[in-house]
Amino acid sequence: MKKLAAITLTTLLISSLTVSSAFAFSDLEEGQSDAVMALKDRGIVSGIDSEHYVPKGKISYAQSVQMIVKGLNLNMDTIRFIKQPLASDTYTNVPNDAWYADAFIIAHYNGLDIPKDVNPNATISREQFGDLLVRALETKGNFPLVKMFIVIKDEDQININYQGTLQRLLLYKITQLDSEGRFNPKAELTRGEAASWVYQAIQFVESHAQNQAPVEEVSVKVEKVNDEVNKVTLSKEMPSPGYGLAIQAIEFQTDGQAVIRYTIQQPKPGMMYPQVITEAKAETFVSSKYNAIAKPAVSP
DSSP states (O other): OOOHHHHHHHHHHHHHHHHHHHOOOOOOOOTTTHHHHHHTTTSSSOOSSSOOOOOSSSSBHHHHHHHHHTTTTOOOOOOOOOOOGGGGGSSSSOOOSTHHHHHHHHHHHHOOOTTTTTTSSSBBBBBHHHHHHHHHHGGGGGOOOOOOOOOOGGGGOOGGGGHHHHHHHTTSSSSOOOOTSSOTTBBBBBHHHHHHHHHHHHHHHHHTTOOOOOOOOEEEEEEESSSSSEEEEEEEEEESTEEEEEEEEEEEEETTEEEEEEEEEETTTOOOOOOOOOEEEEEEETTTTSSEEEEEOOOO
């Protein structure tokens, strides 16, 4: 009986290894395998079929947004809506029932700059993907950055709105220039490159997570006052009435985001407060032309 059990266990182990290797893609080049397989194991990417990933194939805008949103684990957990947001509220060519609709909604409310008339089925360029990826990465914290300027030989071909984010993409070492010092911003990104960049971004975030100060997240509630103005309320549960929220500034950005900078006010020294959960709030008004998001105030 013991011998039979041992044989059965051995058979299961061999079968497990066989199945595992069968799921490895056969068309990955050296240097791509770790990135692609790591993302596949996390459910972020999949192959064209069980054996082929097609790393040199082109990737659509919709696939790119989905990969970035899933890879960087973007969500809308701290935002409360008066009504359920729809893709058609923001984008003219993204159907509400499309498989990628939720990813576009999440991307929008996390500050990713996507044109309202974007064609989700079009291929995406290297500069477009790089810009989206850096914006997604930077929602995860304030990361240290070396103060230096990287010379890009074909910088004159880069969209001026992407120059800053692409500099940071290179400084974060998500990717690098080619052997001639070029970024090739207008070239179509490949599936292999997309997987590699997202994998490096995840590695970067995870490697810095232990050094990041905890982010005091607040909930954001947006209410329509009229066609021109929205009322924005920040709120957060606090351990006592002694804590409060204060809005320090509002940054109106060219990508249509209104970044509301806030601080958490500590209890006054010497004061006694009941230890009861209290919801602290702070309100402001923002033009309806802007998408309001909240971030902690930057220390001077």
